[in-house]
Amino acid sequence: MKRVFTLLLVVGLILVGCGGQKTSNTLSVGTSADFPPLESIDENGNFVGFDIDLMNAIAKQMGYTVKWENSDFAGLVASVQTGKYDAVISGMTITASRQEEVDFSDPYFRSDQAVVVQNSNTTIKSQADLADKKIGVQLGTTGEMLARKLVNANGKVFTYDSPDQAFLDLNTGRLDAVVNDLPVSSYFLEKNSNLPLHIAFDIPTDEYYGIAVKKGNTDLVTKINKALAELKSDGEYAKLYKSWFGQEPPTQ
Numbered sequence: 001m002k003r004v005f006t007l008l009l010v011v012g013l014i015l016v017g018c019g020g021q022k023t024s025n026t027l028s029v030g031t032s033a034d035f036p037p038l039e040s041i042d043e044n045g046n047f048v049g050f051d052i053d054l055m056n057a058i059a060k061q062m063g064y065t066v067k068w069e070n071s072d073f074a075g076l077v078a079s080v081q082t083g084k085y086d087a088v089i090s091g092m093t094i095t096a097s098r099q100e101e102v103d104f105s106d107p108y109f110r111s112d113q114a115v116v117v118q119n120s121n122t123t124i125k126s127q128a129d130l131a132d133k134k135i136g137v138q139l140g141t142t143g144e145m146l147a148r149k150l151v152n153a154n155g156k157v158f159t160y161d162s163p164d165q166a167f168l169d170l171n172t173g174r175l176d177a178v179v180n181d182l183p184v185s186s187y188f189l190e191k192n193s194n195l196p197l198h199i200a201f202d203i204p205t206d207e208y209y210g211i212a213v214k215k216g217n218t219d220l221v222t223k224i225n226k227a228l229a230e231l232k233s234d235g236e237y238a239k240l241y242k243s244w245f246g247q248e249p250p251t252q
């Protein structure tokens with residue numbers, strides 16, 4: 001009887017051990033799922049988008065599975081710093097100031113900014129025209145930094161938790177313009193073609209998105225970069241890019 005008990009105990013411990021092993025193969029990844037076609041949550045509650053597919057593929061290549069976590073964009077960098085998430089993928093531009101707080105993978109996507117206005121607007125044609133305007137942006141984004149540089153004392157920047165909220169306020173006339181990443185703005189306008197909004201012009205900011213990890217976690221960055229390079233060379237990256245953006249990725 002005692003033997004059986006010991007045996008059960010040993011088997012139990014092994015099972016618990018395996019369970020533990022499984023957890024350590026999980027990568028907790030934060031994203032602000034308000035940025036289609038890069039990241040959003042579909043009607044079934046699943047995380048979907050180019051970033052989601054890419055990170056799942058990277059993790060798979062590394063022998064991990066992703067545990068997705070949704071959060072406001074403005075809080076993502078801090079959550080990587082404190083270790084709440086192992087990594088963040090969120091259309092996040094690699095900037096010098098963010099590089100002081102987190103480490104980034106190699107760039108995986110190039111982007112610019114777009115200025116969206118109402119169709120009836122005929123006055124906003126260039127960056128200078130934005131100086132005295134009411135501009136909506138997503139809080140904590142490169143769009144916010146840019147808008148703050150463009151306005152003078154007569155203009156004002158309004159921050160929103162998500163780009164969609166800014167677009168809706170633009171639609172009701174509370175804002176004169178929205179400054180937001182180009183691929184996401186064009187996607188929004190395409191999906192909401194009933195709204196009388198359009199892109200007035202692009203601002204070629206030449207931004208590159210990267211995957212953020214805790215500062216000093218070179219082991220994880222190295223693994224991510226290796227997986228990313230493999231996905232690029234085996235055609236998987238191009239496949240994902242095509243499926244979300246309908247065209248071949250730019251050659252760079």
Ligand code: ARG
Nearest residue numbers: 032035090091092093141142
């Ligand atoms: N690329 C911009 C930035 O890094 C905006 C990113 C916003 N991402 C999001 N998932 N809402 O600031």
